[in-house]
Structure formats: C-alpha cells, structure tokens
Amino acid sequence: MKAELQKLIALQNLDTNIRKLETQQQATPERRAEIEREFDQRAFEIRALESRRDEAKHTRARLENEVVEQRGRAERAERNLMSSKKQEEYTAAIREADSARKQISALETQILEQLEQLEQAEAALKERADEIASLNSDREARLKAFDEESETIGERLANARKERDEVFANLPKQLSGLYTRIKTRIRDGVAVAEARNRSCSACFMSLRPQVMAEIRRGEEVITCDNCGRILYYVPTDSLQADAAAPQPNVAVT
Numbered sequence: 001m002k003a004e005l006q007k008l009i010a011l012q013n014l015d016t017n018i019r020k021l022e023t024q025q026q027a028t029p030e031r032r033a034e035i036e037r038e039f040d041q042r043a044f045e046i047r048a049l050e051s052r053r054d055e056a057k058h059t060r061a062r063l064e065n066e067v068v069e070q071r072g073r074a075e076r077a078e079r080n081l082m083s084s085k086k087q088e089e090y091t092a093a094i095r096e097a098d099s100a101r102k103q104i105s106a107l108e109t110q111i112l113e114q115l116e117q118l119e120q121a122e123a124a125l126k127e128r129a130d131e132i133a134s135l136n137s138d139r140e141a142r143l144k145a146f147d148e149e150s151e152t153i154g155e156r157l158a159n160a161r162k163e164r165d166e167v168f169a170n171l172p173k174q175l176s177g178l179y180t181r182i183k184t185r186i187r188d189g190v191a192v193a194e195a196r197n198r199s200c201s202a203c204f205m206s207l208r209p210q211v212m213a214e215i216r217r218g219e220e221v222i223t224c225d226n227c228g229r230i231l232y233y234v235p236t237d238s239l240q241a242d243a244a245a246p247q248p249n250v251a252v253t
C-alpha cells in the first residue's frame with residue numbers, strides 16, 4: 001500500500017501541476033492582449049505629442065504670416081496719414097493704424113502661447129526619445145518572448161499529461177477509481193491531502209489519534225471523514241520526506 005500511496009501522491013502532484021499550467025494557458029490570449037494594449041497606449045501618447053508639436057508649428061507659422069500682413073496694413077495707414085489732406089482721411093488712417101497695431105499685439109501674444117506649446121511637446125518627446133527609437137522593436141521582442149514562453153507552457157502541459165496518464169494507468173483499478181471519484185466531487189480537484197499536525201491539511205478537520213496512527217502506518221487507504229480526501233503522512237524528520245513532499249494541497253491560484 002505504501003508504494004501505491006506514493007503513486008497517488010505523485011498523481012496528485014501531476015494533476016495540481018496540470019491545473020496550474022492549464023490556468024496559465026487559458027490566460028495566454030488575455031496576457032498577450034495586455035502587452036499589445038500597453039504598447040498601443042505608449043504609441044498613442046507619442047503620436048499625440050507629435051501632433052501637438054506639429055500643430056503648434058503650423059499655427060505659429062500662420063500667425064507670423066498674419067503679423068506680416070498687419071504690418072503692411074499699418075505701413076499703408078502711416079503713408080495715408082502723411083498724405084491725408086482732409087480731416088476724415090486723417091481720422092480714418094489713424095484708426096486703421098491703431099487697429100493694425102492692436103492686431104499685431106494680439107497675434108504676438110498668440111505666437112508666444114504657441115511657442116510654449118511647441119517647447120513643451122518637444123521637451124516631452126526629447127525625454128522619451130530612447131523609448132520612441134526602440135518602441136517597435138521592444139514590442140516585437142516582448143511579444144516574441146511571450147510567445148516562446150507560451151509555447152513552453154504547451155510543451156510542459158503535454159509532458160505532464162502524458163506522465164499523468166502513465167501513473168494513472170499503473171494504479172490498481174480500485175484506487176484510480178477512488179481517486180477519480182474524489183477529484184470529480186471536490187471543487188479544487190485535489191483528492192489527496194497530507195495529514196499534518198493531527199489534522200487534514202485540506203479541510204483542517206482534526207483527526208482522531210487512532211486514525212492518525214493508521215495514516216502513519218500507511219497500510220491502507222484512509223480518507224478524511226469530513227472532506228473525503230485520501231490522507232497520507234510525511235515524516236518530518238525523514239530524509240525521504242523531501243522526495244515525497246507534495247506541493248501544498250490547496251486550490252491552485
């Protein structure tokens with residue numbers, strides 16, 4: 001029976017590992033999409049900065065053209081002022097020159113605002129220059145590494161399933177049947193639990209000394225009265241303990 005209990009523990013470890021790998025595999029598309037979203041977000045931010053910079057440049061150029069026009073208008077008004085012979089002409093020229101100067105002043109304020117926008121955008125782009133230079137290659141490298149890791153998970157899963165099938169096939173029918181019944185019934189799929197500190201390590205139910213002694217002997221299959229899992233004992237002071245020690249019998253996270 002001791003050898004068979006070892007096989008049950010090995011089977012449980014393989015099943016726990018398979019569950020863990022399956023969870024990882026199921027999360028693969030979402031994790032890949034997360035990487036893509038992260039890079040899309042960064043590219044989006046960079047494009048926004050670039051268009052802010054370009055827009056500020058264009059707006060500034062347009063405003064400067066308008067200043068040139070307004071200067072021409074002011075000069076014409078000055079000339080009209082000099083050559084005006086009538087009071088109305090004089091007044092009109094003064095008003096025209098005044099209006100042009102006001103326009104120029106307003107345009108210059110707007111030019112300064114655009115210059116500030118331009119400098120901010122350029123500074124932000126300069127700060128992210130290294131990131132911008134390698135964004136596409138970084139994205140490719142991250143996705144490639146992720147795909148390779150995912151492939152490894154697939155291979156490990158296939159190996160674990162194959163090994164599991166072998167261990168399962170080598171168990172006496174009665175035990176493999178019991179194992180499957182418990183595993184199917186229990187939500188976390190853990191059918192084998194260690195008896196530790198005189199209690200079941202899966203459901204924490206206390207075990208009577210007599211039951212504990214039977215588990216220690218390991219001559220027959222003992223199940224927990226409360227949760228129904230197959231119980232086994234690992235001698236803490238034994239060197240073999242490490243080899244037999246299974247992964248924690250708790251739900252896979």
Ligand SMILES: [Zn+2]
Nearest residue numbers: 200203224227
């Ligand atoms: Zn239990």
